[in-house]
Amino acid sequence: MTPFTPANDIEVALVQAQRKEIPLQGFIAKLVTADLALPSGREVLADGSGFQPVLFDKNGVNMVAVFTDKARVRASSCATFFCLTMNAMSLFKRMPREYGIVINPGFEAGLDISPTGIGEIVRDFSKAA
Secondary structure, eight states, X not given: OBOOOOOSHHHHHHHHHHTTSSOHHHHHHHHTTSEXXXXXXXXXXXXXXXXXXXXXXXXXXXXXXXXXXXXXXXXXXXXXXXXXXXXXXXXXXXXXXXXXEEESTTBSSOEEEOHHHHXXXXXXXTTTO
């Protein structure tokens, strides 16, 4: 695992949630308003076309790699030449129902959210985002 020093407010909240200093729901409330960096295997055009996510298989479930800071993409094993930045709630609403996300894969501070979890976040936090 790559050591992790928080670089922004959402990363501070992620570390606090992992240490149980804040509830996970508190972190999610902050996450849905944050921008995430999504590595892409192809160039992403202004309209979002061309986006090719980096996927992980977790027990037969496709998980999309996302990062809490764009610099983490370059420092990760997911490093690509292309990256899309998107609001987390916008991403969650656009996700196919059978996909989950891996936040900060390869780093000490990260989180997996299952497809069911993504749906629950959209249901429970849409008004907050």
